[in-house]
Structures are given as C-alpha cells and as structure tokens.
Amino acid sequence: MPKTAKRVFDPKLFLARVGDGKTILTFEKNQIVFAQGAAADAVFYIQKGRIKVFVVSEQGKEAVVGILEAGQFFGEGCLNGHALRISTTMAMEDCLITSITKAGMLTALKSEPKFSELFMAYLLSRNSRIEEDLIDQLFNSSEKRLARLLLLLANFGKEGTPQPITAQVSQETLAEMIGTTRSRVSFFMNKFRKLGFITYNGKIEVHSSLLNAVLYDKPEIRRDD
Structure with a gap:
C-alpha cells in the first residue's frame, strides 16, 4: 500500500x-x-x-x-x-x-x-x-524616545529595507506613546527634519542617519530634557 x-x-x-x-x-x-x-x-x-x-x-x-x-x-x-x-x-x-x-x-x-x-x-x-520600552522611559530623554519610536514604526532592525510610516500617526499619538507633550514632539520632528534624519512627503520617511545618531549616541540627540 x-x-x-x-x-x-x-x-x-x-x-x-x-x-x-x-x-x-x-x-x-x-x-x-x-x-x-x-x-x-x-x-x-x-x-x-x-x-x-x-x-x-x-x-x-x-x-x-x-x-x-x-x-x-x-x-x-x-x-x-x-x-x-x-x-x-x-x-x-x-x-x-x-x-x-x-x-x-x-x-x-x-x-x-x-x-x-x-x-x-x-x-x-x-x-x-516591553522591557526595552520601560528602560527607554526610565533612562532616555523624550527626544531619544521619539527617535526610537520612529525607527520602530519604520521597521528598522527587521529583515528587508525600512519602509515609510504609511499609517497616519498624529503628533498627539506620538506624544502619548513617549510620555511628553505634542509641542515637544513637534519641536523634535522639525529638528529631525532639519538634520536630515526624516523627510515628509505625504508620509514620514525615516533615514538611516537617525539610527546612527541613536546607536552611537551622537550629540544631535540629547540625553536628557
């Protein structure tokens, strides 16, 4: 059989x-x-x-x-x-x-x-x-927390190439997720754009330069508020 x-x-x-x-x-x-x-x-x-x-x-x-x-x-x-x-x-x-x-x-x-x-x-x-988020909240500035969140939303660190953040994520939502105010998020987003870390083209596009700034703790990303 x-x-x-x-x-x-x-x-x-x-x-x-x-x-x-x-x-x-x-x-x-x-x-x-x-x-x-x-x-x-x-x-x-x-x-x-x-x-x-x-x-x-x-x-x-x-x-x-x-x-x-x-x-x-x-x-x-x-x-x-x-x-x-x-x-x-x-x-x-x-x-x-x-x-x-x-x-x-x-x-x-x-x-x-x-x-x-x-x-x-x-x-x-x-x-x-969850553990990484807790450490992030305890030890990193709100600016660095925002940078990390943008990198996560753009899938940095995963297989394949980073993708634009296609979902409409408001600055209010970003502020709630990192524990700061919308005005601070707006300030940091404008700063990241001027530094060439991100671009706006109908959606947020995150560049690898932002990842390098976070990984190597460059002075452009402040340690504390």
Missing part, C-alpha cells in the same frame, strides 16, 4: 483561512476591533494593516500604549484569565484580521507544535519590547 503523505502544518496559512473557531474580519480605518471593558473571548491576528492600542482612565484621559502591525497577535489576555478587555483597539488603516475563539486558540496551541512555536516567539518578542 502506498504511504500516506504526512500533513505539513503551516501556521501562517492556518491563520489566513476560515476554520473551526476562526473568522476572517475586515476593519476600516478608525473602526474599533474591541473596546475596553468588553468581554474577552477571542484572540486576534493581524494579516494586513496596523492597530492602535489605547486605554482610557476613569477620569476620561486617553493614553496610547502600542501600535501593532501585520504578523502580530493581540487580545491574548483572554488566555490568561482576563474576562474583560483592559484596552481598546482601533484600526489605523484598512485591516484584515483573523479572529480565533479562546477555545479554538487553546486547541491549536495544544495540537499544533508549529503554531505554538509561532505564538511563543511572538510572546517572547513582545516581552522584550
């Missing part, structure tokens, strides 16, 4: 298809994916687009805590016992997203090692990013 071909599991193909517990959703720019306080019953995976994550205090103050892009998960707190969402997520541009129910996610993690590896790699990467 001929041998049966062994099934090859592709985690990204798995995430791109509708199946048990999986739904493919589209969101338009500024559309809410889930709101703070809503029931936490699914995990989401970004196939295309960018998502803004923000929280609102009891006093109504809003703070942006993250910008997520294609290839990242969000809403995984439901796997850790969170019954309600602790943040709101909004599409920054047209997005294609896979929604996986909590039960479907747990089943896939238990039965598919390659999917577990993909998800674990994401969690480890996110944990490292």
Whole structure:
C-alpha cells in the first residue's frame, strides 16, 4: 500500500483561512476591533494593516500604549484569565484580521507544535519590547524616545529595507506613546527634519542617519530634557 503523505502544518496559512473557531474580519480605518471593558473571548491576528492600542482612565484621559502591525497577535489576555478587555483597539488603516475563539486558540496551541512555536516567539518578542520600552522611559530623554519610536514604526532592525510610516500617526499619538507633550514632539520632528534624519512627503520617511545618531549616541540627540 502506498504511504500516506504526512500533513505539513503551516501556521501562517492556518491563520489566513476560515476554520473551526476562526473568522476572517475586515476593519476600516478608525473602526474599533474591541473596546475596553468588553468581554474577552477571542484572540486576534493581524494579516494586513496596523492597530492602535489605547486605554482610557476613569477620569476620561486617553493614553496610547502600542501600535501593532501585520504578523502580530493581540487580545491574548483572554488566555490568561482576563474576562474583560483592559484596552481598546482601533484600526489605523484598512485591516484584515483573523479572529480565533479562546477555545479554538487553546486547541491549536495544544495540537499544533508549529503554531505554538509561532505564538511563543511572538510572546517572547513582545516581552522584550516591553522591557526595552520601560528602560527607554526610565533612562532616555523624550527626544531619544521619539527617535526610537520612529525607527520602530519604520521597521528598522527587521529583515528587508525600512519602509515609510504609511499609517497616519498624529503628533498627539506620538506624544502619548513617549510620555511628553505634542509641542515637544513637534519641536523634535522639525529638528529631525532639519538634520536630515526624516523627510515628509505625504508620509514620514525615516533615514538611516537617525539610527546612527541613536546607536552611537551622537550629540544631535540629547540625553536628557
């Protein structure tokens, strides 16, 4: 009898298809994916687009805590016992997203090692990013924090060439993410443009000179406020 071909599991193909517990959703720019306080019953995976994550205090103050892009998960707190969402997520541009129910996610993690590896790699990467963000807030000036954020948004340090920041990220959002005021962000953005670190052409383009200034701690980027 001929041998049966062994099934090859592709985690990204798995995430791109509708199946048990999986739904493919589209969101338009500024559309809410889930709101703070809503029931936490699914995990989401970004196939295309960018998502803004923000929280609102009891006093109504809003703070942006993250910008997520294609290839990242969000809403995984439901796997850790969170019954309600602790943040709101909004599409920054047209997005294609896979929604996986909590039960479907747990089943896939238990039965598919390659999917577990993909998800674990994401969690480890996110944990490292959180640690780096904390160090950044504690020890770097707001100017240097802005430079680092722009580099991250332009995908510096990842495989391939840096990309323009296509999502409309306002100066208010940038200020919230680095813990400073909009006026300071405006000042630093103008300074970066004059120094040739960035250009505006309908979108923000980040140049490698900004990366060099941050890596080698050049005096153009101040250490403290």
